[in-house]
Amino acid sequence: MDRSNPPSQRPAPPTGWKRLVARLPVHLFRIGLGPLFGRRLLLLIHTGRLSGTSRTVVLEVVEHTRAPHSWTVASGYGPTAQWYRNLQHTPQATIQLGRRYHAVNAVFLPAETGAAIMARYAATHPRTAARLCGHLGLPTDGTDAGYRRAGELIPFVRLDCDPACHRPRAAGRRTGKPTT
16 A cells, blocks of 8 residues: 555644644643653654754654564654654654653654554554544554554554663662662
């Protein structure tokens, strides 16, 4: 399936007051309330491809792996979403989860991998997956095969943590143990 030509029924990103509401989580992260979202949402801090300035967007974590640390996110508005295009230009970024920051590199996943990710997501979050596909105008019949077809149309990005980001704690570095 070709993701560069998304389905025509996919809605445009919100504008006006709906955009303000959609951007509210960004402001909550900025004032230190990121932990309210747990591990379900992350703040992506990336570089604008034209301006070169810092840009932020809050995204849902679709999958997370611990070893090595990586977070998978989806571009519901397709490959034309600004954050997606910015990461294509400059894949190095920073994410904030709760109060922790992680340096990451973006890896753009193929459609087949996206299909498998969407099927796993739908098995874990069936109602959310159904609402998401309905909102985005993606075809699905609620079956595993239907979610796989929808997942082929959604661009997924894996954010791989910089290896230096998760090194073992040094002695005396807030480990709770006194140094001698």
